[in-house]
Structures are given as C-alpha cells and as structure tokens.
Amino acid sequence: MTNPVSRREFLNLLGAYGGTSTVLQAGAALGFMPSSQAAEIALQANNGKKVAILGTGISALTTAWELTKAGYDCTVLEASHRPGGRMFTVRSGTVIDEIGNYQRCEWDNDPHLYFNAGAARIPSIHSNVLKYCKELEVELQVFVNESKTAWVQDDAINGGKPVRNTDYSSSMQGFISEMLSKALGDSHLDSSLTESESETLLSMLRSFGDLNEDMLYKGSTRAGYGTGGFLDHGTTKDVIALRDLLKTQLARNVMVTTQEGTGSGPLLMQPVGGMDRIIYAFANRLGNRIKFRSPVTEVMVKDDGVEVAYEQNGVTEVLKADYCFNCIPSHLMSGIPNNFPAEYSEALNYIRRGKAYKAAFQAKERFWEKEGIYGGISWVNAPTQQIWYPPHNIHGKKGVVLAAYNFGGANYTEMSQEDRIEDLLKHGEKVHPNYREMAEKPITVAWHRMNHMLGCAPRWARNRGGWSDKEEQMYETLRQPVNGRHYLIGDQSTQHSAWMESAIQSAHYALADLDQRVRSEPA
C-alpha cells in the first residue's frame, strides 16, 4: 500500500465538504459538552392530588420526591424488600435476592467494604444525578476509572502474562503517531494542509506518541522506567511490537476508557459508602409513603384516574389515584394484568431485557496496592472481562475487588454459584498470582435472575444501525401518558438506557407533562 489514504478521504477527515473551516462551524455545539443541564423543576403547588408511584427505581423516587415537595399525596409501591432496583449496594448483611441463587453477604462490617452490584459510576456530565446528590446531601468522592498501572491480560499476548496498561497504551499511542506522521509526509496529504497546520499536527503527534527526533517510536519512559529514574537516569522499557499489540481484541477497551461522552471518562464519581446512599437519601425523606413487599398485581386506567391493585401480606389492596407513574420493567409489566391500549402494550412488549453480570469479593489484603495499583480497571480477555480496584480507603486493611463485570452476561446466568466463583478465580489468578488466596466470600449478581428486575439495560433498537422508524414511533407511544393518567418512566422510556441520568430525565419529562395538565385544569 503506497497510498493508504486518498486525498479526498483526507479532506473528508478535515471536515471538508465545504472547506477546512467547516469543522468548527458545524461544531457550534462544541462548547455544550455537559450535554444535560440540570433541570429546574417548578411544579405548581398542589393540594393533595393522589399519585400512585410503582417501583422504587431512581426515576420513581425522583418523581415521588418532586411531587411530595409540591404537595401531592404520593404512595410508592415496591415489590421487593429493598428500594432502588438496579441501584443496589452489597455490604455486610445484604441479602442478594437472585431467584434460584439466594445469597447473603458476610463480609466484614466496615463502611469501606461494599460492592455496587448495579450502577457504580457517575460521569461529570450527568448533571441531574449530581444535582440530587447535592440537594439530598449525598457525599461524593472521585472514582478512578482508569489506572495506567492496572493490567491487560490476554492469553494471546506476552505468553499470557499480564502487561501493564501503560506498556500497552504507550506503545499503541507511539505506533499510531508514527504511522500518522509518516502518512503526513505523503505529498498528497501534505499539500492539503497549510504549513502551520502541518506543524501543529506533527508536534502534537510527536508528543502524543512520545516519538524521537526522527518521528519514530522507540519506547517511552511514560511506561515507567526499565531501571533508575530517580537517583539515576531512567532507561526505557522494551517496546511491545505493534504486531503483538494487535493480537488482543482488548485494544478497543484499553484505549477508550478515557472518553467522557458515553460516560466513561477518566474522572467519574461515586457516593461515599455505596451507590444506594442516593436511594436511601430519597427513601428516608419519603418515609412511610413507600410500601415495601407490595407487588403491583393490576393496573387499570380509568377516565378520572388509575386503580392499582397490589398485594401486601397475602391480601390484595386497591389504591385509587389521580395519576400513576410506573417504572416497573416493561418485561415484568407484560405479566401484570392491565387495560393499556393495544398499541401501548405492543410497544411495552417490544423492549427486550439486556443481560449483565457482576461479581465481587472481599480481599484479605489490598494486594493490588503492592503492585502499584490504586484504582482503575484491569482488562481481561475472558468472560469476567474486568477487575476493578477500590479507589477509596487507600492503604486500609481490606478492600472489595470487583472481579467480573460482563455487560451482556455471557453464560453466567445459567451457571451455578460454585462455577461462577471458580471462573472468576481462574481468570483472576492469571492477572494476580495470589488472587485465589486473597479472595474471601465472593458474591455474584446475575441481573437476569434478580427478583423483580430480571434484566439490566432495556434494549430498544434491534439493528446495529440504530433505531428504525417503527421503533421511534413505539417510543413516542410510550412517552404519551395513557389517558393522560398513566406515565411510563425509567430508563426504559429513554433513548439511552442503563444510566441513572436517563431514568431521572424520564421522570422530569413526565412531571413536566403532568404539571402542564394540572395547570390547564379548570379551577
């Protein structure tokens, strides 16, 4: 290949359907990086209209909290013994209500020892999650999403021995820079850039890849020193050949944990003590408005309200409300009698339930710190996929290691608890030789089997290409309240599932609609 990039392709890269300045013009939105401004909720104060809120997902709690503040009379019905749905923290004494795989956590009773089995990370751009943390005084701390000293392990590279993230990513960056600077030397491309553009690009590439004078990558002390470095001059470590770097599919994971847009930036946040601190901050304020162990068994939308049947202590009760906000997962609503219009039911039944699996254990000692790791993720080419190290309580005695996070679930759902544990130990000890010995009391959570959830991310689009027109239509159907009375909320009624921010925004969207209806009612 003498001419890998044609001049036209290169111009396109520059954003040049209309000239080299288009990128910046079309990117007028560039400054709006925090894509969601925190909402200002100003509901009209209301005298005791009755609202039934189904489930205690964060969308439901947001709704209940905002409506309660505005004077509505809210009742929240929750099937489970605990609030929060997919915001679930496991610590000493927690019951894991996985159907067919009941567990109880027996870790040491210590506030640092917890495991966020569902949501775990808050990106800086999720303004509404952050807004409620502030309002409800939930203390936050930084969560470290990427550590360059964490490991990359794949049987296909380095004879299966783990490689430091930095050795991997420094070399990859070096080669990318070297290749691109060579391509720039190509006269076709060179002539499309002004001299000063060329210079800027080259100097960035030299520094991005840590290239030498000849614009070649010959190793970098960014990967740490081979020897010396402090009292003596540092030497560089051996370079991993490009061909070897490309032997692992993990390249795509290792190289992108630093992007903010999809919520995986290097700096994320977590509540001190566990994600459910947010849930309990809402729930404690709502007090006995929440009824636990009260599964909804029927939802009937009437002309003037909604009738919700639920069971408590084996007795069926009926709650009559003016409005209903429902975050029960769509795939569970399919098994709950209701009188939704056919179109609405069709859309509800269309959403599929995604799988996800996490596991964690209490480590006898903070063995990762002895390897110079203080947070971040090791990537493993195995179904366990990731190992997370707690960034809090550095140098403490013990810590909880997330030993598997498979978004997709692999086949863990079908495995017995013993097999799940053996699998995570087997893959983990390839990264840390003393892993098995360090692991105490592993806990596994297969969301497909969690009681009252039976799934993780709601899945709308069935084609990789994106949402079809029909899907967009069904989505709009579900966003309209049935008879102006029943609102579907939760990340299931958003176009970016599996984020708390989406769930909260779905609640705000529904609340705005309700507020408008209430305001326009004759006094």
Place this chain on the structure above:
Amino acid sequence: MKKLLTATTLCLSALCSMASLAAEGDVGVAAAMDDRYCSTCHGVEGIGNIAIEAPRLAGIEAWYLKRQLENFRAGIRGTHGEDTQGIAMRPMAAKLSDESIADIVAWVGDWEYVPAKVTVEGNVNQGRTAFQTCAACHGVNAQGNEALGAPALAGQNDWYLLAQLRNFRADFRGSHREDTYGSQMVTMSKTLRDDQAVINVVSYINTLQ
C-alpha cells in the same frame, strides 16, 4: 392457600432471615424475603409472560404441574444445551422438596384462570386436520387426558405451545432418556410436516375452549 406457601414452602430457611438494614435508615427494614418468585416470571397469578417466555400456570392440571416440577428438578427437562427457556426454569425447581412441590401445586390451584390472548395466526382448517392425531391423547377439545399423561393445551399461551412444539421437533425437549412422556411427544411433533403446520395446529387449538 397463599399463606400456606408463605409458611412452609419457598421460605427456604435462609430466605426467612433478613439482614438488618438499620444502617440504611428507617426504611427498607423488611421481615422476610419475597417468597412468590414464581410470579415474577410467570406473571401475576400465573397468567403467563411473553416477555420472559414463561407460560401460563393458572388452570394447569395438578398432576401435570407436579410432573413438570419433578422433571425440572431431576434434570429430565431443562438440561438440553439448546433449550434456553427450559434452562431458565430448571434452577427454580432444583431446590424444591416434595413437600414444597405439593404446596406449590395447591397454591397454583388457587389461581384464577384468565383466558390467554391470541398471538399466533395460521390456517385453522389445516390445523384442524392435523389435530386429529393429537386428539387421541390430548382430547378432542384439547382438554387433556390424565390417564395418558397428556396435558390440556386449550387455554395455554399459544406462543408457548409453538415454542414447545418447535423444541420437541428439534429434540431440545423430550430427548432425555428418562423422559418417557416427553419422548412420545417428540415422535408426535414430527408428524407435523413443517413449521407452518406447527403454526396451523396451534391456531386451531386457539379455537378450542
């Protein structure tokens, strides 16, 4: 009936104790774990849930329910690698004792039957012809025949009947050595020529009460 279950069945000893959630504040303190997990999948009072592909249980014959739970428990059903839904169900039965099964059968027997919605539409006339073979065991109105061990089909979720016939045809269900009842159905399912014939016969069953 429901109380009976709560007291003796799914309250596997561990399920009954509950962590003190005092640390979490004044909510979330609950007495015991939810013991009604069958309906999380099978729907309220066992009406069936298409999104979970878990069939209607309300109205199911006691003897058939008992046998299926025993078969799942013993691994006679729900162990074939391709039987995804059977595999999802199996662990739910794996830990049940004989006593629990008896309690569940009583509990399920208490559920009110609600007619299943029609979701499968094929050629009813052709289905009627094909059903003549089936009627020998399942009865002319697909009402089931305990003496032959053939369950009622009328009133069951049609998408589930379809899935089972496809599973029998592909040997995903009924191929276990000890599955004497299932193996008869494997043979019978293969009298249906193709998938369209399966759809047709299910469409005919939909017309029976």
